[in-house]
Amino acid sequence: MNIRVRQGDSFWYYSQLFHVPLPLIIDANESVNPSALQVDQVVRIPGYYIDFYRIQPGDTFWSISTRLGFNFDMLQLVNPTLNPLSLQIGQRINVPVRVQGPIVHGKRDYDYAALQHDIRQLIEIYPFIKSRVIGHSVMGKEIIELQIGQGDKKVHMNGSFHAHEWITTPILMQTINDYLLALTNRLPIRGLQMEPYFQSVTLSIVPMVNPDGVDLVVNGAPDEEPYRSEVLAINNGNTEFSGWKANIRGVDLNNQYPALWEKEAARKPQQPAPRDFPGFSPLTEPEAIAMAELTRESQFDCVLAYHTQGKVFFWGFEGSEPPEAAAKATEFAKVSGYRPVQYVDSYAGYKDWFIQEWQKPGFTMELGRGVNPLPISQFDEIYQENLGIFLASLYT
Numbered sequence: 288m289n290i291r292v293r294q295g296d297s298f299w300y301y302s303q304l305f306h307v308p309l310p311l312i313i314d315a316n317e318s319v320n321p322s323a324l325q326v327d328q329v330v331r332i333p334g335y336y337i338d339f340y341r342i343q344p345g346d347t348f349w350s351i352s353t354r355l356g357f358n359f360d361m362l363q364l365v366n367p368t369l370n371p372l373s374l375q376i377g378q379r380i381n382v383p384v385r386v387q388g389p390i391v392h393g394k395r396d397y398d399y400a401a402l403q404h405d406i407r408q409l410i411e412i413y414p415f416i417k418s419r420v421i422g423h424s425v426m427g428k429e430i431i432e433l434q435i436g437q438g439d440k441k442v443h444m445n446g447s448f449h450a451h452e453w454i455t456t457p458i459l460m461q462t463i464n465d466y467l468l469a470l471t472n473r474l475p476i477r478g479l480q481m482e483p484y485f486q487s488v489t490l491s492i493v494p495m496v497n498p499d500g501v502d503l504v505v506n507g508a509p510d511e512e513p514y515r516s517e518v519l520a521i522n523n524g525n526t527e528f529s530g531w532k533a534n535i536r537g538v539d540l541n542n543q544y545p546a547l548w549e550k551e552a553a554r555k556p557q558q559p560a561p562r563d564f565p566g567f568s569p570l571t572e573p574e575a576i577a578m579a580e581l582t583r584e585s586q587f588d589c590v591l592a593y594h595t596q597g598k599v600f601f602w603g604f605e606g607s608e609p610p611e612a613a614a615k616a617t618e619f620a621k622v623s624g625y626r627p628v629q630y631v632d633s634y635a636g637y638k639d640w641f642i643q644e645w646q647k648p649g650f651t652m653e654l655g656r657g658v659n660p661l662p663i664s665q666f667d668e669i670y671q672e673n674l675g676i677f678l679a680s681l682y683t
């Protein structure tokens with residue numbers, strides 16, 4: 288919510304008044320100099336929105352704020368032009384409301400529109416989130432990166448490289464919503480306070496690498512040409528796309544990386560297909576290129592690429608993984624019950640390339656167990672398993 292600065296106000300005072308950690312307020316107002324606040328300047332307060340209240344007989348600012356459970360001065364701040372001594376019955380005033388629960392409800396069919404909607408809502412309530420477009424899909428959809436935190440340690444997570452593994456997107460979105468809520472309201476998650484991680488970690492999340500593919504699986508073939516005709520042709524005219532893994536033009540985005548790509552390409556489909564075709568050469572697809580460029584410029588310390596399924600994760604590549612990857616793998620296994628696997632007969636994946644290029648810890652997490660796309664009924668179980676991994680990625 289937005290408020291206007293008064294004479295004598297400070298970010299520190301807002302932090303005390305609204306019970307919101309000071310670093311979040313500073314980060315939510317990057318264009319504002321905290322030590323030179325100007326009267327009437329607009330400041331964003333995370334974790335609140337403005338609602339309305341109609342004055343009843345006998346109401347005063349005091350009685351309203353006591354009844355609604357917040358400080359008297361909060362009412363003054365959100366009603367700057369109102370004289371508290373001349374309230375009229377029936378008059379509409381602003382009241383600040385603290386967001387106490389999740390905004391993202393991930394346990395549902397979750398397409399690109401759902402993602403966009405939830406990102407807008409999260410940024411509205413938690414304006415310290417940084418959001419940017421890192422590229423566009425084949426069909427021109429924005430591929431969005433969210434950043435949370437100010438720390439030197441850079442942890443990256445991504446979801447839905449594979450279309451029919453789209454449940455990874457709402458899992459990530461609901462997890463970061465819980466992180467944002469815990470940060471802002473100073474609530475522990477599994478006994479851990481989150482504020483230290485906001486200071487020590489910069490979290491980068493690309494919740495949906497393959498939006499065209501996800502929409503294809505969730506909603507069916509697009510109306511737009513030539514994509515509709517092309518995708519139907521690749522699928523042999525079949526209008527059922529629930530098993531589709533690739534991007535909209537039949538390239539498997541997680542087979543696109545120059546990490547023994549030729550070895551993978553030799554044994555995979557040689558032309559566009561619903562799954563496994565690695566492209567005619569590495570990094571031909573805009574979604575894969577966007578992720579490569581983001582990764583090159585960001586210099587992540589650790590990456591987690593979310594897939595389904597198997598309750599297993601992969602953490603090595605050709606001996607290039609550093610010693611600390613083993614320690615992280617042990618912790619991830621402990622908190623999730625998932626089985627760590629160092630090497631697997633698979634190449635040209637995002638995490639393979641990341642480990643090869645930077646010799647830093649990279650993981651492919653295979654959430655849940657069953658046939659892709661996993662039924663949404665697994666959501667709560669996967670969520671709990673992954674929450675441990677999420678926390679461990681911050682503290683290990």
Ligand SMILES: [Zn+2]
Nearest residue numbers: 449452594595
């Ligand atoms: Zn996958």
